Amino acid sequence: MIHECLIVGGGLAGLTAGIRCAEAGLKVAVVSGGESALTFASGSIDVLGSIPGQPVVRRPFDAIDCLAELSPGHPYAKIGREKVFQSLGWFHGQMAEVGLELGLASDCRENQWRITAAGSLRPTWLSQPATKAMPWECFHGDGACLQKVVFVNITGFLDFMPELAMCGLKQHPSFRSVAVEHFNINLPLEHGHGATADTMRAPQLASAMGDRDMDILARVLSERVQDAELVVMPACFDPDLGCNRLQKLRQRTGLNIIDIATLPPSVHGLRLHKALRNRFRALGGFLIPGTEVRHGTVDGDRVMSVSTGEDLLSADHFILASGSFFSKGLQSVKESMSDPCSVQEPVFNLDLHSWADQPKDFSSHQFLAPEGQNFVRSGVALNQSGQPMVAGKGLHNLHVSGAVLGGYDPVQECSGGGVAISTGWQAAENVICQVKGQQV
Amino acid sequence: MRRLEADVVIIGGGATGAGVFRDCCLRGMRSILVERNDIASGTTGRNHGLLHSGARYVVTDSHSAAECIRENRTLKHIAGHCIEKTDGLFISLPEDGLSYQQDFINGCARAGIPTEILTPQQALQLEPSVNPALIGAVRIPDGTIDPFRITSANILDAREHGGTLLSDTKAVGLIIRMGHVQGIQCRDQRTGELFEIRARQVINATGAWCHEVMEYADLSVDMYHSRGALLIMGHRLNGMVINRCRKPGDADILVPGDTVSVIGTTSTHVGRHELETLEVTDEEVRVLLEEGSKLAPEMMNARVLRAYCGVRPLVSLSSDGSDRTISRGLVAIDHAESDALPGLITITGGKLMTYRLMAEVATDMAVRHLGVSEKCSTASKPLPGALLSDQDKSKGKNVQVGGYSLADSSLPKTVAGSAVYRHGERAKDFVKEDSKWCNAVVCECEVVTRGEILYAVDQLNARSLSDLRRRTRVGMGPCQGEMCACRTAGLLAESRSDQIDALDTLQDFIEERWKGVRPVLWGDGLREAEFSYWVQEGLLGLGSLRQQATCAANAVDTTADHTTADHTAQDEERTA
Incomplete structure (x- = not known):
């Protein structure tokens, strides 16, 4: 079967591109190698939260102009502010189509806050359904809108650390005068088959909970929490897209409960991944899971096919959304013991943003360094027309999106989700434009 | 100023200090150990974790070799839970030739180290990871030792026999009255509190840092600080210790341990002011990988988990150049005799293998001054945790x-x-x-x-x-x-x-x-x-939490009065 578009990578960027292509009526397939990085993501969509040397970004789309000026090689710079906004708005709608209502700030061009399991506050643009109570004013400046926050964990569950989160939250200026407390609730875990919470990761805990557990949670929360404006719990309630249990718990207790991403695997991240796959399939996209693309064949300025080692997959257009090092979209290789290591894009051997090749130049002295890590910024470089290159020569029918791209720092900038979505969407738009152009 | 009292105060919580601590407590002395950081956080925790048979030293340093094999047997008895009796191979590669092997075997015989000469085939059968190009091999009773665990076991036993451990406590001075050392001044590294420990004997077991304590008494020692870098491989490549059968050199020992293997070491002279800022260089990584993969070629494909380095506390007794020629033997100084300064004993040099012996020597010196008649029992009494067969x-x-x-x-x-x-x-x-x-x-x-x-x-x-x-x-x-x-x-x-x-x-x-x-x-x-x-x-x-905290600290300056008041009220509320 010849696809009009074949996408390498089934994470946020690849599936976004796939959904857009399928929506436009293209015959599209996504080849996915394994676990997506979404498995350990927060499930919120960050667009832009930080620009070096500037205060935390409140209006991410407006800040893109400034970012583009500072770093013209940034993927956002190539797409432009309005298209980034357009693509993310479109994405929000697509997720709603399959029942995942991601939360926006009341001004949809503004960021909101995400509380992390270590008590840090990270700016984000779209939040998971139950997390929408975190408008910007809440924690900015003197943050007087809260008196008391309570962290509640399930007894024994190791991947949510309330004590740590409390320490973290108290470090933030706007929480200095806020009372922060915590307690645990012991649950029988109705569907846990006798296993206890201490042996479970968040998704297992979510499927182990039954109505009886929810009853206990509702009763204990109502009894023990009276005066807190915010109750923070681990995201371990709803493995499905609707978030009904947490909504119900909020109604029953009358409390403002939010569930936040735990240590991986994260229920929020898995939920987002599920929503993406559902939407892609619903639009007629073809998903090829568990298949790693190893090599691509290039003829002149065109990609002809990609190979999985066993099969040869052909298509008119290709989108590379293979992720960074963890997902093996990029590799750092040491050819021999005496050679320094070099970074490569393994499928097409695309030209990369160049970084010094000694391990130590590739990273910062501190791990949690304010200046970030260089290895995070490495990746595929694009030419003036936005095409990837092999030995300086642009490829016409290959488009690149997501973390395999270089020139940006998803972690320090808080831009990973937004770059994946906007570059995925843009890659799809390019393909659609070329396909429709040929048809005309 | 707070003041504690003891018979003996030991400075340094490495293997040696911990060994002295245990020995003193077992002999009934009231003992306090001060460690500026945590136990085993210096040289003790930064080596191969090799339970030497002594074979490494038979050709260059027969005295150390004999010490090693004695302690090898002792530690197998008293610290079984810290040790794996893996045995080791000394392999000869084509580029080494077999001439060293004969000197080596003769040396082992002199030191009392049992050897078994193997054909390359026999060696490969015993240890499949070994370089198949080998031309000869000798089996010796090397093993592995967990340096953290053995230090911890010594500390645990000492504390169970009445000893007091003060970690995060730095000795900042010696108390010297009328020509006698009568204790130490300390600083609690967490609170900054200064306090005194009065003791009849101070034992300086600070290893590579022993010159610092000696300088508190205007004494000096000619330390030769030799840095050794090592790499930890991501999984366990070898069952037995693999050594190169040639003169000691870079990356000539591959030691298995728990779930990993460790290749080392290099040897570079470092100045005393570099002791706190050691970093493994790219060149050291290259040498370790290149030379190490000659012992076990599988290393080429294995993941390298991490790199680290430690400093050997060698004491230069002659002015002769390279550190590989300086003895690994222990150095015990009773300053009563050598410097007419009673009350201070320094124990340094040596190696992890001989920590117990070093402790015994130092404690023997101390008991002579204190009139304690109890004999050393650390060579026969198993450590806590070592009771299982x-x-x-x-x-x-x-x-x-x-x-x-x-x-x-x-x-x-x-x-x-x-x-x-x-x-x-x-x-x-x-x-x-x-x-x-x-x-x-x-x-x-x-x-x-x-x-x-x-x-x-x-x-x-x-x-x-x-x-x-x-x-x-x-x-x-x-x-x-x-x-x-x-x-x-x-x-x-x-x-x-x-x-x-x-x-x-x-x-x-x-x-x-x-x-x-x-x-x-x-x-x-x-x-x-x-x-x-x-x-x-x-x-x-x-990471951003740290930055938030910095912002917070800056913000406090402007709104100090208001927020401090709030904070206190809040704390009281929660305590109530």
């Missing part, structure tokens, strides 16, 4: 300890087995079936349970994540503490929240792990590091 240990789950049988437990063998492997019969103190939360696995790589963490906090004086790592191996496996570090920090906060800032210790731990990963950041190591970075910074925002 090898047979018991190998059965893992089927261990019976004090009427409690792990065989009857429903625990997975890996959980019970790891606990017994690390803590011997003392595992009974935390492997409990009745308390279900104790057996939750916190660190999957090394199978460390919540119970083991809490035991290390309560019984083994662990106060930070790095302390816990040294006592339990938490965060030492292939993932380098990606998630278990966060879980463990949560547990620490839960257990001792008054003394530990869980976030500080988590951030310190992450940075300490990074120091070792950074020089070997390629391949799967980089993938793992990227994943850690996403989780710890992207998902949890641990």
Whole structure:
């Protein structure tokens, strides 16, 4: 079967591109190698939260102009502010189509806050359904809108650390005068088959909970929490897209409960991944899971096919959304013991943003360094027309999106989700434009 | 100023200091050990973990060789739970020739080290990872030793015999009255409090840093600080220790240990002012990998987990150049005799292998001055945890300890087995079936349970994540503490929240792990590091917390009065 578009990578960027292509009526397939990085993501969509040397970004789309000026090689710079906004708005709608209502700030061009399991506050643009109570004013400046926050964990569950989160939250200026407390609730875990919470990761805990557990949670929360404006719990309630249990718990207790991403695997991240796959399939996209693309064949300025080692997959257009090092979209290789290591894009051997090749130049002295890590910024470089290159020569029918791209720092900038979505969407738009152009 | 009193105060919590501490306590002396950081955090924790047979030194340093083989046998008896009796090979490669092998065998015979000459085929059969190009091999009784565990066991025994451990306590001066050393001045590194310990004997067991204590009394010693770099491979490549049968050189020993293998070392002279800022260089990494893969070619394809280095506290007794020619022998100085300064003893030089002997020598010096008649018993009394026989240990789950049988437990063998492997019969103190939360696995790589963490906090004086790592191996496996570090920090906060800032210790731990990963950041190591970075910074925002705190500190300046008042009110409210 010849696809009009074949996408390498089934994470946020690849599936976004796939959904857009399928929506436009293209015959599209996504080849996915394994676990997506979404498995350990927060499930919120960050667009832009930080620009070096500037205060935390409140209006991410407006800040893109400034970012583009500072770093013209940034993927956002190539797409432009309005298209980034357009693509993310479109994405929000697509997720709603399959029942995942991601939360926006009341001004949809503004960021909101995400509380992390270590008590840090990270700016984000779209939040998971139950997390929408975190408008910007809440924690900015003197943050007087809260008196008391309570962290509640399930007894024994190791991947949510309330004590740590409390320490973290108290470090933030706007929480200095806020009372922060915590307690645990012991649950029988109705569907846990006798296993206890201490042996479970968040998704297992979510499927182990039954109505009886929810009853206990509702009763204990109502009894023990009276005066807190915010109750923070681990995201371990709803493995499905609707978030009904947490909504119900909020109604029953009358409390403002939010569930936040735990240590991986994260229920929020898995939920987002599920929503993406559902939407892609619903639009007629073809998903090829568990298949790693190893090599691509290039003829002149065109990609002809990609190979999985066993099969040869052909298509008119290709989108590379293979992720960074963890997902093996990029590799750092040491050819021999005496050679320094070099970074490569393994499928097409695309030209990369160049970084010094000694391990130590590739990273910062501190791990949690304010200046970030260089290895995070490495990746595929694009030419003036936005095409990837092999030995300086642009490829016409290959488009690149997501973390395999270089020139940006998803972690320090808080831009990973937004770059994946906007570059995925843009890659799809390019393909659609070329396909429709040929048809005309 | 607060003042403590003791018969003996020991400075330095490495293997030697811990050994002196135990020896003194077993001989009935009231003893205090001060350590500026944590036990085994200096040279002790930064070596191969090789239980030398002494064979390495038979040609160059026969005295050290004889010491090693004696202690080798002693430690197998008293510290079984810290040791794996792997045996070792000395292999000759074509480029080495066989001429050294004869000198080597003769030397072993002189030192009393048993040898068995093997054909290349026999060697390959015994140890399949060995370089198949070898032209000869000799089997000797090398083994592996866990330096953290043995230090911890010595400390535990000393404390159970009345000793007091003061970690995070730095000796900042000697109290000298009328030409006698009568104790030390100390600083609590956490609170900054200065206090005194009065003692009749001060034993300086600070190893590579011993000149600092001696300088408090205007004494000097000619230390030759030799840095050795090592690499930890991501999995266990070899069952037996593999040595190169030639004159000691770079990267000529590959030591297995627990779940990993360690290749080392290099040898570079460093100045005394560089002791606190050691970093492994790219060149050292290259040499270790190139030379190391000649011992076991599989190393070429293995992941390098981390790089680290330590400093040998060699004492230069002659002015002769290279450090490989300086004796690894112990140096014990009774300053009463050598400098007419009674009350101070310095024990340095030597090596991990001879820590117990060094302790015995130093303690013997001390008892002479104190008029204590009790003889040394550390060579015959097993350490806590070493009471189980090898047979018991190998059965893992089927261990019976004090009427409690792990065989009857429903625990997975890996959980019970790891606990017994690390803590011997003392595992009974935390492997409990009745308390279900104790057996939750916190660190999957090394199978460390919540119970083991809490035991290390309560019984083994662990106060930070790095302390816990040294006592339990938490965060030492292939993932380098990606998630278990966060879980463990949560547990620490839960257990001792008054003394530990869980976030500080988590951030310190992450940075300490990074120091070792950074020089070997390629391949799967980089993938793992990227994943850690996403989780710890992207998902949890641990780094931005530090920045938020800095912002907060700056903001406090402008609004100081108001917020301080608020804060106090809040604290009172919560206490009430």
